[in-house]
Amino acid sequence: MAATYFEPAREVRALPVSNSQIVLYGVLATVTMLFAAFASAYMVRQGSGGWQPVALPGVLWLNTLLLAGSSATIELARRQSRTVGGTDGLANRARLDAAPTRWLIGSNLLAFAFLAGQLLSWQQLAAAGIYLPTNPHASFFYIMTGLHGLHLLGGLVLLAVAWITRRETTMSCAATYWHFLGLVWLGVLALLKYA
Amino acid sequence: MSNHEQHAPLGFWRKYVFSLDHKVIGLQYIGMAVVMALLGSGLAMIMRIQLAWPGAKLSWLGKLFPNAFPEGLLAPEHYLSIITMHGTVMVFFVISLALVSGFGNYLIPIQIGARDMAYPFLNALSFWVMVPACLVMIASFFVEGGAAASGWTAYPPLSALKNAVPGSQWGQTLWLLAMALFIVSFTMGGLNYVTTVLNLRAKGMSLMRMPLTIWTMFIAAIIGLVSFPPLTAAAIMLLFDRHGGTSFFVPAGLSIAGKPVMHDGGTPLLWQHLFWFLGHPEVYVLILPGLGITFEILATHARKTVFGYKMIVWCLIVIAVLGCVVWGHHMFVSGMNPWLGEFFTIGTLIITIPSAIIGLCMLATLYGGSLRLNAALLFALGTLALFGTGGFGGVFLGNATSDIFLHDSYFVVGHFHFMIGGVTLFATLAGLYHWFPKMFGRHLNEGLGKIHFWLSILGFYGMFLTMHFVGINGAPRRYYDFKAYKMLEGLQTYHLCITISAFTFAVASIIFLLNVTWSLWRGKKAERNPWDATTLEWVAPSPPPHGNWDGPDPVVHRWPYDLSTHAGAKDFAMQTEGPDKAPVTS
């Protein structure tokens, strides 16, 4: 016994991900769990009484396209910004060049259009006399689309921050978050439409 | 991390109130937990008075709160509010705050060799979201109908229907909002912990050289991140059930006191699943950091290396994973499919294995050591004993067959007070005695500390070991009194014994608070490393300045428990010491 446990200090093998990426993946995990909880609640609730499927407004398909477009434009912005590279040698301090601005504007406009479309779908449902408490399917529809919209608004804030600070990592995180919300939306839509 | 920015001297507000320093934020959390603990234990005392002397008149309370205690008599609705708020406050706003948020913030950066959290601003923000969470929770006492009264588990329909119980009017809504704020704050904190531990470790601080405190906080943060969202979802649905007219949890065809309820087809079990999907992992979020701190203190004050470090890390991971899939053991008699119940039984009882291994490692850490029986070690030994005793209660409750009889009885109350009350609280106190010199540069008074320990442990066993047997004799929990039941009359002596123990515990806590107050200004001055400990915080001055180390960034050369592995005058080597600084014998 009593060997030494001394070893020469070595660099901790740094993770290939930056701080902001860890936070991002943490947030993605949290949001995934949130929507997974709603999805399982949806399936459980479907099994008990009072369930009447509501015909979903057709505008949702258009919204899906808008969101896909927004995702595509932000990806273009991200790719272009990568070519600019760092200014002070540190990857996470890399700054954005002015080049991706038009893609970002496009992405923002499409996102706002998506949110407007979601509001339109609420309006259409309400016009058809279907409100939040009307039946459980409608409740899930309003709450899940609402939550998704709120998360998208949060993403818009992140995007604004990326735009103002012009930091490459923030931009990159915003883009990943955007794609993720696109996937969440597909999941929500599939659940509400087909489950 | 490389060249840390210079920390310019700051004014009072920036230094102590709106600080970005992880240590100040940690202490703020602990301070807030103390305030909430005064509330929570005050409620417990009222509860215990009622149970020992049912119908007792508390004229002093009657004068203070004439509405809540007409003529000093506690009304059943207030009793229910009190048990609900006691549970909620203690679990979420005392133990979580002190242990996970408080010690987590204080210790994580300084023990891994970082000068602060990865996101100091996010950290401060998480504290400043927690403040309104506490305020909203406290405010709920003063709204119409009083504070929430459906238990800390808030099972609907009781919590969903406003006329089911007075506390389900505005109190329950505020309860849900406070919980939502709590979750937001806790999530921000958790993200920070994970990032800091993964990316900000000092040079040489590999994962397997991290102190167990850090391992447990890290795992707890991950469990918290994964398990809180379902409660958020449930809280949103319950809010809509209460105020939006939806029917997630309330079925059709109900009536309260002859009045029909306008809801349709919801399912109450859904809430229970979502609640316990959080509720059970939350237990591990609280208890694991407690175990980590205990290992740290046992090792340091028994002058021994931790027995089975790697094994412990693996056990913690196994407990964390299993802990997330066994929530159903809270629902054995809920009407859930009984065969699913049996599945949960087997899963739950598997957890006893890594837990027992951890217990054995604690015990084995003492073997052959040189115990310094100071207050910190006494509380750590207390934690070890409570973890064993309380853990055995889990064998009864995790088993569906014995749970049929013990479910919702005092046995459950005794069991979880041992685990998420006792293990966590004793670990917190052990931690305070251990790190107080580091936090404030002064020692707590040892003599008062010992009195504190003895009154606490006597009070604790007197309360909660007794409660186990109150439950085994058939007394259900959450009862205002037991007068209606002849078969439970014989238990009144037990209740008296529990109440006396509770007051003993309260006296102990007052002694502790006096000790803290006195020691903050008059305590014996502490050096850098008064305990001959090995981890990085003891390299820093006591108390450490903003930025933690006065010298260069610490560099780590060895694992954290190099105690009694060396001959010579010094029986330990700090993590920063190279081979030339500590002669090693063979």
Place this chain on the structure above:
Amino acid sequence: MKRSPITALLLTVFSLLVPVYGYFLWSKKILPAPASLHGTGIDAMIKYSMVCTGLMLLAGHVVLAVFIWKYSRQDRATIGRVAGKTEWRWALLPLILMTVVAEGGVLVIGLPVWKQLHVTGKPGEAVVIEVVAQQFQWSFRYPGPDGKFGETGLKYATDYDLIGVNRKDPAGKDDLVQTAVLTVPAGKLIHLKMKSKDVIHSLFLPVQRVKQDVVPGMVISTMFTPTKTGKYDILCTELCGLGHYKMRGVLNVLEPAAYEEWLKEEAEE
């Protein structure tokens, strides 16, 4: 180094006293012996766990006491770091113990009892009684000679019939509704079908070792066979509101002949 002999002595004594206090409390059992078939099984399960964990508790505290006594007198630790293999080998002890005690107990003693509680007998074998819980009263309904429960509704409820049976429904005509008192025959399988009118309640028959939540919107079954006649308490064990603590009912277990007679008498009224 400063020694604390008094603290060490106190700690040693205290560690030994904990299991003694536990044993003292266990030996003073106030709860009556089980009065149902499966109840003995539940008691056996609890007793098995109690004996096993009690012994482990004792062993743990003795070891703790010895360690405290012995190692608080050493000025230097006598053991350094042990080899990883030794550590893993020691882990086998809790592994085997807990597997046998916890999992073994469930599989050998627990499962059969659990099964007894949840498997319905053959149709017609059991006495079927409907239990309806509400704030803060228990109601019990017997199907009458036709063996069928009639329709119910809020509008039919009276002070004597809290369930609200529609007496115009042919199946409901002969239904017998009782408030607070559950009368059952001894020695027969009783099948309770439980519903709630408002919030979650839980039916607890301590002496019969029966406990089952009653959840609104669900019909939950529980089975038991009472073995001893007499009157016993019924309690509610799920927080249900202000009167939770006094939601008392009475379980009246009669000899089968007396039960038949009672049914007849009640039907005539």
